[in-house]
Amino acid sequence: MEHKAFPVLYVGNMRRSVEFYTLLGYEQTYQFPLEGDPHYVGLERGESSLGLTHTSWPEAQLGITVGTAPRFELFLYVDNVETQIETLRAAGYEIVQEPANMPWGERQAYAFDPDGTPVALATPI
Template identity: 75%
Template sequence: MPGGKAFPVLYVTDVQRSLRFYGLLGYESTYQFPLEGDPHYVGLDRGDSSLGIANAEWPEAQLGISVGTGPRFELFVYVDDVDAEVERFRAAGYPILQEPATMPWGERQAYLADPEGNPVALATPI
């Protein structure tokens, strides 16, 4: 099977709002369309990890399917210090779904919600 990069595309109702959130996680914009003005799509990278952020109108316009209102995915992100990151996101006004806790599998983990209400796990190996 041919190799190549694969990454999820997140459908969002407000591209700029999601860019601010994922920017706090260390994702950096690498591409946007259209190239000028308000983007409908943005490619993001964080180390070896990539995400696409697309306006939620895209799947309906292109595929004839509607995006649901409930959580549509969970993202798991390793960070240097879960407790510090949770406090940084709390100070920025993002909801914390689960406070940091030490898990039996050897990680300190917490959950927060992205602007669309999707759970984002933050974890640090112990």
């Protein structure tokens, strides 16, 4: 049995969110149900895993309503920050912070995913 943890993001538009994370190098490896519009999608990127589920899931299963304010950011290392930001910009996603050198030795930028979650993209300098 494999012991790993991964975040599951609550998303408002599954198709748009899968598209966004696919642009960041994730590949869809699973969906439920297997046919038709998915309620859950599993994504992989190297050793990194990510789950996406519609905002109706926590409402139905846990009795909670998903708010609009982010409670975390997703931090991803990419091969080239500038290229990745331009790919997202060309696809119509909001770039929050342009690439800049950080004092800790990384070039970093921020974009919002379709639900407003901040996604940091970084490349070591």
